[in-house]
Amino acid sequence: DVKVTQSSRYLVKRTGEKVFLECVQDMDHENMFWYRQDPGLGLRLIYFSYDVKMKEKGDIPEGYSVSREKKERFSLILESASTNQTSMYLCASSGGNNQPQHFGDGTRLSIL
Amino acid sequence: AQSVSQHNHHVILSEAASLELGCNYSYGGTVNLFWYVQYPGQHLQLLLKYFSGDPLVKGIKGFEAEFIKSKFSFNLRKPSVQWSDTAEYFCAVTPYSGGGADGLTFGKGTHLIIQP
Numbered sequence: 001d002v003k004v005t006q007s008s009r010y011l012v013k014r015t016g017e018k019v020f021l022e023c024v025q026d027m028d029h030e031n032m033f034w035y036r037q038d039p040g041l042g043l044r045l046i047y048f049s050y051d052v053k054m055k056e057k058g059d060i061p062e063g064y065s066v067s068r069e070k071k072e073r074f075s076l077i078l079e080s081a082s083t084n085q086t087s088m089y090l091c092a093s094s095g096g097n098n099q100p101q102h103f104g105d106g107t108r109l110s111i112l
Numbered sequence: 113a114q115s116v117s118q119h120n121h122h123v124i125l126s127e128a129a130s131l132e133l134g135c136n137y138s139y140g141g142t143v144n145l146f147w148y149v150q151y152p153g154q155h156l157q158l159l160l161k162y163f164s165g166d167p168l169v170k171g172i173k174g175f176e177a178e179f180i181k182s183k184f185s186f187n188l189r190k191p192s193v194q195w196s197d198t199a200e201y202f203c204a205v206t207p208y209s210g211g212g213a214d215g216l217t218f219g220k221g222t223h224l225i226i227q228p
Contacts, residue, residue, distance in 0.1 A: 098144055106155065
């Protein structure tokens with residue numbers, strides 16, 4: 001069974017801090033994704049990666065960056081956290097073209 | 113860019129009632145379609161998917177969905193719901209990709225409550 005592990009379930013940070021959210025998958029998947037989930041807005045794509053060191057912007061990349069140094073790990077970085085980045089962050093991976101995505105449990109991030 | 117519209121944000125049904133959740137998408141090309149479910153406190157799980165072939169797809173837990181290309185729709189159905197179906201349901205679409213990857217575009221979700 002596919003396992004997508006996000007390093008923290010809950011995280012509290014302060015405005016202006018640099019925040020790292022980590023995600024690891026154990027299925028050797030090429031593709032990895034970061035979404036944020038907000039009530040009434042559904043999930044929105046922030047960034048994705050289709051290979052090591054490759055990244056593509058999603059629908060709402062502003063204020064975020066990503067890093068993929070190893071195939072199994074995909075990090076989301078909030079360069080300077082702001083209160084409007086308080087949200088649930090979901091990581092996902094997929095095994096290739098036209099394959100379903102598998103999601104982690106999410107990280108609920110609060111920026112104070 | 114594609115978009116997804118889910119018709120109902122909140123649905124309340126009694127056990128054994130039939131369910132249909134509407135989903136429409138906008139995109140000019142070929143798409144892959146998904147329904148995901150999120151049970152309280154759990155991660156998003158795939159209910160069913162459509163890539164090609166038979167437009168009526170069956171998923172887990174007795175759910176099915178029908179892809180109607182002419183209507184850009186992918187409605188989710190279940191003939192008889194159970195209390196354990198209480199969850200949030202998301203419709204999602206991605207362009208059919210011959211290479212590389214594309215993220216999913218999600219609808220805003222439907223919160224389904226089943227009353228015993």
